[in-house]
Amino acid sequence: MPAGRPRQFDPSVALNQAMELFWARGYEATSLQDLLGATGLSRSSLYQTFGGKHDLFAQCLETYRDMVVANMWQRLEQAPSGRAFIEDSLRRTLAEQTAPGGPRGCLVLNTANEFGHRDPLVTERVRAGVDSFRDVFAEAVRRGQADGSIRSPRDPRRLAAYIVAGMGGLRTLVKADENRDYVQDACDVLLLALDRD
Known part of the structure; x- marks a missing residue:
């Protein structure tokens, strides 16, 4: 791209479009052509802006983590108790069974x-994402113990x-289309840990 020439696209929009595609299909099943189609970018624009499929995927993981963790903190702040936040998070996982297009995990x-x-x-x-999720749940537990x-x-x-x-396991069961009662039972057992010494 010539110096001084403005971009004809919004990188944050393209990043979110790519993230949605990777989320739905996974890394290996998403081709470069799929990414160009989803984002509307040319091959040269994708490489100049994001550095290729692999680097773009790494940026998508960061974007996803930031989006999910911000939503988790917001829901925790609005929850009536620490336990209520955890139960709501588990219920949301179960609700993915009936999500339009099927569960993405x-x-x-x-x-x-x-x-x-x-x-x-x-x-x-991945480690940074898991650590961030754990941080939110640890705070929810602290609040639940206090309240x-x-x-x-x-x-x-x-x-946490x-x-x-446990949520990782629940998401796997949901994606495997396990019986809803079976997944609910697993969820109930997870919650028992909140009341045990």
């Missing part, structure tokens, strides 16, 4: 399943790690 956790530890940059982004809605005296970060791991 969580882009961060989907990526962990797709990549494992084979890509250092992606692994770092009496959570009776377990366990360390909030340990309980359990909740994040």
Whole structure:
């Protein structure tokens, strides 16, 4: 692109369009041509702006994490108790079973399943996402312990790690189209941890 020539697109819009595509299909199943079609970018614009498919994907993971975590903090601030926030988060996971287009799961956790530890940059982004989720749930546990809605005296970060791991399992069951009652039972067992010593 010649110096001084303004871009003909909004990079943040293109980034969100790419994120939606990766979220729906995963990294390997999304081709460069798919990304060009979804964003309306030329190949040269995509590479000049985002550095290629891999770098674009890493940026999408950051964008997704920031979006989800901001929403989580907002919901926590509005929740009547720490426990209510956690229960609402689990219910939202169950509701994905009937989402239009089917359940997409969580882009961060989907990526962990797709990549494992084979890509250092992606692994770092996944770890940062999981850490951010755990931070919100740890604060929810602290608030729940303070307001009496959570009776377990366990360390909030340990309980939060359990909740994040459990939600990952619930999302997998939902994506596998497991029986709703079975998934609800698993959710109920997760919540029992909030009341145990």
